Amino acid sequence: MLNRVILIGRLTRDPELRYTPAGVAVTQFTIAVDRPFTSQGGEREADFIPVVTWRQLAETCANYLRKGRLTAVEGRIQVRNYENNEGKRVYVTEVIADNVRFLESPKSDGGSSRDESSSYGGGSNGGGNSGGGNRPEPSYGGGGGGNRGGGQAPRGGGSNSQDPFSDDGRPIDISDDDLPF
Amino acid sequence: MLNRVILIGRLTRDPELRYTPAGVAVTQFTIAVDRPFTSQGGEREADFIPVVTWRQLAETCANYLRKGRLTAVEGRIQVRNYENNEGKRVYVTEVIADNVRFLESPKSDGGSSRDESSSYGGGSNGGGNSGGGNRPEPSYGGGGGGNRGGGQAPRGGGSNSQDPFSDDGRPIDISDDDLPF
Amino acid sequence: MLNRVILIGRLTRDPELRYTPAGVAVTQFTIAVDRPFTSQGGEREADFIPVVTWRQLAETCANYLRKGRLTAVEGRIQVRNYENNEGKRVYVTEVIADNVRFLESPKSDGGSSRDESSSYGGGSNGGGNSGGGNRPEPSYGGGGGGNRGGGQAPRGGGSNSQDPFSDDGRPIDISDDDLPF
């Protein structure tokens, strides 16, 4: 009846934008959220939490988020399941985001995104607010918005039995005929 | 850096209380949270979200929560992983709760409460931890409290490579020598 | 950039439904939320938090919420201000709800709302989902939904300088020419 999640953490990789066969944008990324305590060995551990965004928000995320960027995510927990190729049911837990806030401006202007991401807050921060190469930046430095009560994993017409995110690379094999948003 | 979850839903089963070898109480249950929209076929689906509580809160939950009961859970998302017996890494996502609120009072167990038991195919609470009726109830009808910034899955001294919740039945195979709380 | 509130508590009074001059429904109520600790004297205190809902959600709340009812509210904090009749600026903090969940069914069917609130989980639960007297009930026993990113206090065309909730009784003195939702 109520399902709300708020996370602040850093992207572990650049986001992945795909399109469903019907052309709906889906972006997937993982954010690392440090745990509020240290482990036995005194190390700070993190939880790596998969996030999914849909439609307009998916495209904004794909455009503006990059590996290492500090990000706030608001959404709900979704648990979907599918049968893998060994006939075993696999459960996948993701945060379906309806609001994403970019807490860091890109700043870098010189390098590739590899450069940027390898630094993790370090690296050359030089050069004002100017843009990272070829992408437009949101005026506010914030972003997000979204389709609340809406965003969700599309349920395949016939087969829900495949992980839409398992076959990286090409258009995902899901149907989106009647997405409820 | 920030990781907060709030859920309201109903227990899919009676909670399971166990103890680590060092005697720390752990309770696991799953709550079903209806999605805020209907599926293609017009059915209302739900997410089944695993919840873990520790220590005092674990014992309170084991005492007062029952299958079908409407419950609010506050906590954080934790993603742990272990290697299964086929040598494959398995990821488990759970909500580590630090606050649980009992939104329904037990009402009686003798008979009249048809209404109550009809939710969730209820009825026989047989086996396991159950045994309705013989437990004290919290005066307020609420519950919870907890160890924030604390609760977490204990990380085994030597082997983290086993799902502590996979072998239902006997004392779980985890070490808790230095639980950080 | 992010503003989210989740509350569970009980209505201190029946909700008040009004309409703006342009016919937009607004419902105001206060929920009492017990504090997670006791006061000096060992008494359990509560915060009394004003909640505002708009449009469809306002009407649903007016129809189904009653004094004493346990309720979950999701929304954002809004601080508005106006100048009172002594020329002094007054600040009003409210939760603008976009999701409200009814955690208790009405149950009573005979009596007044006084009767209702005194029962508290008691009373006859008989007869499935059947309705409390003269009002339709939501099928699920839940309710809510709403206009996220939307709901907000309408800002008066000319004068924002009056508390829209101060003169109980008749149509509120606010303009809603271009409510952004």
Place this chain on the structure above:
Amino acid sequence: MLNRVILIGRLTRDPELRYTPAGVAVTQFTIAVDRPFTSQGGEREADFIPVVTWRQLAETCANYLRKGRLTAVEGRIQVRNYENNEGKRVYVTEVIADNVRFLESPKSDGGSSRDESSSYGGGSNGGGNSGGGNRPEPSYGGGGGGNRGGGQAPRGGGSNSQDPFSDDGRPIDISDDDLPF
């Protein structure tokens, strides 16, 4: 029974640290949170939300937060009231924070960081609580932690009937010798 708030916004001023007569640290600040929509006139408005922190967290906030800094706040809504000097009851709504995250590092104020200083009219934080430059910074760029279920208005020995923030006055006398990180 449940009361949780999460905010991300910017400090409108430097935080104010004080001590209760019994020596408990209290820090107050306001964060501006942009609304998720624009007003009639197309302007982006904000809510200005007062935040209170206690004890260790108060001192950390006083040490590391500054006007303009992007900050995440987690806590609960508290509504207190007192009688003002005209004998009228005044209601004050604040967020009592138990977790504060510093989303922007100070970066330095000495020289190189053009980028940084240009964004906030940086540099001289003149007067008040400031003292730029001479404080250690948290290694992670994050901060916070706190006393959950704890943070609360200290209950004065005799009179609770006074606004602890009413006697604004002069610079406060704090030490930061033993920062917790």
Place this chain on the structure above:
DNA sequence: TTTT
């Protein structure tokens, strides 16, 4: 002005 407050709910249970």
Place this chain on the structure above:
DNA sequence: TTTT
């Protein structure tokens, strides 16, 4: 009285 407000931040960017």
